Amino acid sequence: MTIFSYTERAGPRTEEAAGLSVPWSRPSPKRRGVSARMISAATILLVLAAWALSARLQLVSPVFLPSPVAVWNKFIVVVSDGFVDATLLQHTVASLGRVFAALVAAMLVGVPVGLAIGISTIGRGIFDPLLEFLRPIPPLAYLPLVIIWFGIGEPSKILVIAIAMLAPVALSTASGVRGVSQERINAARSLGATKRQVVRHVILPSALPAILTGLRIALGAGWSTLVAAELVAATRGLGFMIQSAAQFLVTDVVIMGILVIAAIAFVLEFTIRRIERALVPWAGRE
């Protein structure tokens, strides 16, 4: 599952992704009185109902498919009492900490690399093949190597997530840099800007929307790498919680963990879109 969700997320080109950040490029949500949102709500309710019904009728053994109510009760228990020596909050904080540490690392490396690719031929020559090599490799494939080289501690986990995030950040930045209008650069140069000033005052802010899109894609990729990163020698984290629950066939915790991971991914996506709108209010209005 991790492998598939990773490659799916790494696939979309940044141009498409940039289009998504323009709010009115999407089809109108209203259609003949029924909004897409209402249809989505109905779909979710239908899935929940099917789940509740099949649990109720015991079509599948409760060991494999606990009822929604059982999962909810388990959620309450894990929030208050915890599971494998940590509460849900502690697991979540551990996972979020790893993902954000990796995000910072991916930004510190990825944004300069993306700038180098977008600005200079030498930079593109150096980094393009490396990124294209790295991009399609699933995290589970390089996880063993990272452990051999860097041990089973926290740095390895962060590194695995950061590697998954690096390509989206760098490639988005590069495409943003290449998309900067030549007229804007010429205007700045004719106002007396040096090459360095053009990069700092024109190229970087022009590429900011694309950089933020890259961060959003990277956060998604990193979050879906989480379970893989917490496979080995973790004592806390949502991925670790699911792993341990699966080993003892505590299916309700597994399902609850999946739902929590999904919910947090949703909140992260929503938050970063809000940040994008606040930082780049000019997107789509130029």
Next chain:
Amino acid sequence: MPHLVLDKISIHYDGYPAVERVSIDVAGDDFVVLVGRSGCGKTSLLNVAAGLVTPARGSATIDGRPITEPGSDRAVVFQNDALFPWLTARENVAFALRLRGVRPAERARRADELLALVKLGDAGDKRIWELSGGMRQRVGLARALAAEPQFLLLDEPLGALDALTRERMQTTLLDLWKASHAGVLMVTHGIEEALVLATRIVVLAPGPGRVVRTFEPGFARRYAAGETIRAVKADPAFAKARGELTDAIVEGETA
């Protein structure tokens, strides 16, 4: 007085000659306008003066110094304003001052002066996307003037505007030319616009670009001396000049 000289300039694109041996001379109090049909190399010549295009032959100099790269002594205003959307109107105007390390309070003061000069005194805090096309072009002009250039290079600055806004912007351009003491080299498609604004009109013909005629209409100086643009345009001499200029452009095309 500063002198911008393009001397026997030839420009090649991919080996094909786009402009052949064109000479243009802009003094510090000139308003020189380049006209001619598409493909005659007007914008290419402007870009040579800007330092954005290197000519195949000929020399481009300011007071004898060769032009090799863009510089703030020759501020360019493009057809699409090329403003920075992450900055307010005031910060856009202050951009050249910021590059030079002028202190924030001082550059805000200068920017507000320039915004007042282009009649946008109360738009300093506006974001670029809140401004109309004409207002954006005014910000673009103020931003260019902030660099205190010796020459303003205008590449169809009014090309994207509607007719009424264009007319108002023409007076603004003349006011700025008078106030800034900068020589102007401008490219336009507008025949009336050229006549109203120019102290000298250079008519170019395509294939490859070359000078076919030069006019020295006096209308801009008459505006500078206090006549309104409406009055100038109503003068029969203006209609006559417009006919001559149109003929020159058309002849150049078929020659």
